[in-house]
Amino acid sequence: MRLETIKIVCVLFIFFLLDFVRPLHFYLMTEFLFLGIVFVSLHYTLTYSLMFGVVFGIAKDSLFPSHFLFHTFCFIFFIFVISHVRAQFYEKSIFKRSVVAFSILSYALLNGVALDACDAGVIAIFCVQSYVLFYIIDYFLIQWIQKLSPEQ
Amino acid sequence: MFLPSKFQFKYIFWSFTVVLVFLVFKNVFVYLSLFSAQNLVFSYRKTDSINDLKKENVQLTLEINRLRSLEEENTRLKKALNITETSRAGLIYARIVGFSPSVWRRIAYIGIGRTQGLHEESLAINEEGFLVGKVLEVKKGYTRVGLLNDPYFSLPVCIEDKGMGLLQGTLRGNLKLRYIEEGQKVKEKDCVWLTCKNTSFPIHVGRVSAVKKKDDDFFLDVEVVPSAQIHSLREVFLLK
Numbered sequence: 001m002r003l004e005t006i007k008i009v010c011v012l013f014i015f016f017l018l019d020f021v022r023p024l025h026f027y028l029m030t031e032f033l034f035l036g037i038v039f040v041s042l043h044y045t046l047t048y049s050l051m052f053g054v055v056f057g058i059a060k061d062s063l064f065p066s067h068f069l070f071h072t073f074c075f076i077f078f079i080f081v082i083s084h085v086r087a088q089f090y091e092k093s094i095f096k097r098s099v100v101a102f103s104i105l106s107y108a109l110l111n112g113v114a115l116d117a118c119d120a121g122v123i124a125i126f127c128v129q130s131y132v133l134f135y136i137i138d139y140f141l142i143q144w145i146q147k148l149s150p151e152q
Numbered sequence: 153m154f155l156p157s158k159f160q161f162k163y164i165f166w167s168f169t170v171v172l173v174f175l176v177f178k179n180v181f182v183y184l185s186l187f188s189a190q191n192l193v194f195s196y197r198k199t200d201s202i203n204d205l206k207k208e209n210v211q212l213t214l215e216i217n218r219l220r221s222l223e224e225e226n227t228r229l230k231k232a233l234n235i236t237e238t239s240r241a242g243l244i245y246a247r248i249v250g251f252s253p254s255v256w257r258r259i260a261y262i263g264i265g266r267t268q269g270l271h272e273e274s275l276a277i278n279e280e281g282f283l284v285g286k287v288l289e290v291k292k293g294y295t296r297v298g299l300l301n302d303p304y305f306s307l308p309v310c311i312e313d314k315g316m317g318l319l320q321g322t323l324r325g326n327l328k329l330r331y332i333e334e335g336q337k338v339k340e341k342d343c344v345w346l347t348c349k350n351t352s353f354p355i356h357v358g359r360v361s362a363v364k365k366k367d368d369d370f371f372l373d374v375e376v377v378p379s380a381q382i383h384s385l386r387e388v389f390l391l392k
Contacts, residue, residue: 019253020261025383026301027179029255060253063261065289066304071254117256117303122323126255128176 007145008044012036012056020063029122030130031107033060035137037075038103041082042096043142049079067114074110078103104130183384242392244268246295248385256323258302260285262388265293269392275348275355276388282380283346283357284388297388300357300378301325309346309357311338319344319357319376325383327358329374338363344376348391 015032022028033056041049057072064071082099089095108126112118174181244264252259264270274287276297285299286307298305298321305321309329315336317329332338342360358378365372 016253020250022251024180024183025385026251026255026258027183027383031253031255033253063250063253064257066257111254111256115254115256115303117323119323122255125176128172132173132176 004145008040008052011141011145012040012052016056016059019060028129029126030133032133032137034075034078034104034107035130035134037079038082038100038134039138039141041079042086042099042138046079046083049083050076053079070114074107078107100134101127101131104134242269244270244390244392245387246390247387248297249294257304258299258321258323258382259288260297260299260385260388262295262297262390263293265291265295267292270295270390275346275391277355277391278380278385278388280380281356282378283355284378284380284382284385287390295390297390299382299385300327300380301382307346309344310354311336311344311360312342314338314342317374325378326361327376327378329360329376330371332372332374333370334365334372338372338374 012033015036018032037049037053037056040052053075054072057075058069060071061067061069082103085095085099104127105123108123108130109118112123246262246264248260249263250261252261270287270290272287272290275283276285276287278284283300285297285302285305287295288298289296300319300321301323302321303323305319307319308316309319310316311329311332315332317332317338320328320330322328329338329344338360340360340363344357344360345354346357347354356379358376358380360374361377362375363372364374
């Protein structure tokens, strides 16, 4: 479990750096850290996910001072929602696709409204790019994290 | 009536999905292709361009020396004729180290701060002299620069000699000009510019791309295309 924790911390930190450095500038309109938090919420317990959500939310808000702890509260909210839905519909595969799509769309709308930057085109591109990238990240990450863990 | 079979329906669905994904990621593919062409495929051209730049550097150094001597002569003559000295704009070069981690704000972080003489509301231009943003906040070791396409960006600008308006950023890239009246006779391709108190030359912002009149609005809906390439910005020059 400790090795998994270290791996998740590394992955989330890399996602945080990707969001900050933006090697593809704003051609790629997605937030990797949010996708990482959704990934952790889907595969790990509520307490575990909350810990990462709070830490990385505060890290992100330190570079986003105009709205006080906005991303921290966003992450906490989505972690609770995803964990609650996961507890109700754990075995159903449609749950994962639906909850990911709902989270991404809600996050986009929340940001657009809270930051007074609602743009349908930008929200649509953000949702589609994030949805596709999430499944790529999920496929490779889950294999890497679970394959190399000695407890498995 | 012919209906597609289950296999054909699946084939159509996946084809549609691939096309949709390609359309959404089109800009990413274009950027990656250009990046790899410049840095990986045509790297031999970089050697030629480095040699050309070295030659140009030497020529510019000689030109600078010549202009320096002219400037000294100019200063002596002005002093002799009691003409007041005009101030010159100071430029500070800065590399962008990162961006705001939120997709909904376009803020760049640069690695210099108050110690280099920066202050809030300083304008940022690119290497071609076009406006790219303005300084939002200056700290000791870093500075936050709001880019033109930040939705919170606003700046009073001039439209040729037809008056002034308020330039506002949008996430899409095209800028909006607010408070433009019909009587100002703003039309497409009009130049948008502004002056800085520290410079003697105008700073070019962009050109008007569309002018629309809404029935329920007193002012015109004017769109401006910025001259600077903001999407691929990696370095800025800040006016002191």
